[in-house]
Amino acid sequence: GENVEQHPSTLSVQEGDSAVIKCTYSDSASNYFPWYKQELGKRPQLIIDIRSNVGEKKDQRIAVTLNKTAKHFSLHITETQPEDSAVYFCAASPYGTDKLIFGTGTRLQVFP
Amino acid sequence: DAGITQSPRYKITETGRQVTLMCHQTWSHSYMFWYRQDLGHGLRLIYYSAAADITDKGEVPDGYVVSRSKTENFPLTLESATRSQTSVYFCASMAGTGELFFGEGSRLTVL
Numbered sequence: 001g002e003n004v005e006q007h008p009s010t011l012s013v014q015e016g017d018s019a020v021i022k023c024t025y026s027d028s029a030s031n032y033f034p035w036y037k038q039e040l041g042k043r044p045q046l047i048i049d050i051r052s053n054v055g056e057k058k059d060q061r062i063a064v065t066l067n068k069t070a071k072h073f074s075l076h077i078t079e080t081q082p083e084d085s086a087v088y089f090c091a092a093s094p095y096g097t098d099k100l101i102f103g104t105g106t107r108l109q110v111f112p
Numbered sequence: 113d114a115g116i117t118q119s120p121r122y123k124i125t126e127t128g129r130q131v132t133l134m135c136h137q138t139w140s141h142s143y144m145f146w147y148r149q150d151l152g153h154g155l156r157l158i159y160y161s162a163a164a165d166i167t168d169k170g171e172v173p174d175g176y177v178v179s180r181s182k183t184e185n186f187p188l189t190l191e192s193a194t195r196s197q198t199s200v201y202f203c204a205s206m207a208g209t210g211e212l213f214f215g216e217g218s219r220l221t222v223l
Contacts, residue, residue: 001171006154032210043202043214044155089154093210098143098162099170100212104154 002027002094006103013080014111021088021106024072029095033066033073036089038105044089048075080110115139118203118215126223131190133218135203141213143206144186145170146178148199149217155202161186193222 003026013019025033034049050057050064050073057064061080066073077084087107091100116137125131137144146158147170157170159178167178175197177189190197200219204212 009152034210034212036212043216044212045214046211049210091155098206098210099145099157099160099168101157101171102147102155104152 002030002092002101004090004092004101004103006090006106008106009104010107010109012109012111015080015082017080019075019077019080019084019108019110021075021090021108022072023074023090023092023103024070025092026071027092027094028068028071030092031095032093032100033064034091034093034100035062035064035075036091036102038087038089040086047088077108080108082110082112084108085110116203116205116213116215118201118218120218121216122219124221124223125193127194128192131193131220133188133190133201133203133220135186135188135215137184137186137205137213139205139207139213140183141205141207142183144180145204145206145212146176146186146188147202147204148172149202150199158188158201190220193220195222198222 006023031052036044037047038044063076087105090103119134145160147155156172161167161180203215
């Protein structure tokens with residue numbers, strides 16, 4: 001079955017710097033890759049996603065890139081702000097299924 | 113109110129007891145999911161359901177039972193709770209876009 005690995009597990013950056021979180025997946029047929037943000041004590045919420053027919057997608061300060069050959073995808077946050085502090089999860093959806101397999105999460109701390 | 117709700121939000125039980133976590137959604141989404149969240153493990157899929165009366169195992173199904181007699185409800189039962197099942201449990205439903213909408217979570221402690 002699909003296996004998703006996520007790195008780093010924790011990431012600390014200064015406000016205004018960029019943050020990058022990387023994930024690798026094992027099933028080459030996976031075709032949907034979302035990113036979820038979970039603030040402390042809250043539920044995870046979708047922030048951006050990408051499908052296998054696209055290499056990059058941007059939404060204001062966040063972007064996701066996908067390298068199908070290497071089977072990895074990354075979340076990029078530019079001009080980080082304290083409110084970006086949260087746990088971020090990547091996920092992959094194996095082809096032919098509607099389930100999501102999540103990575104182990106990255107705790108991002110943005111210091112003012 | 114529209115949305116997805118879980119109950120109870122907090123539960124303390126003892127080893128060997130049966131516990132049922134409830135999940136209700138008002139969007140009529142076909143797909144529903146149960147995940148558990150543990151430090152160092154992220155969100156792990158327990159069971160999911162494609163429609164009423166259709167369920168399937170996820171990554172960590174052992175010790176859990178689900179049912180889906182109605183589209184809007186997807187209860188998760190721990191038939192004989194163990195300490196290793198102490199966790200935060202999230203129910204979710206999936207929109208047609210593939211986006212998961214999570215409930216607020218149920219924090220379960222097994223003593």
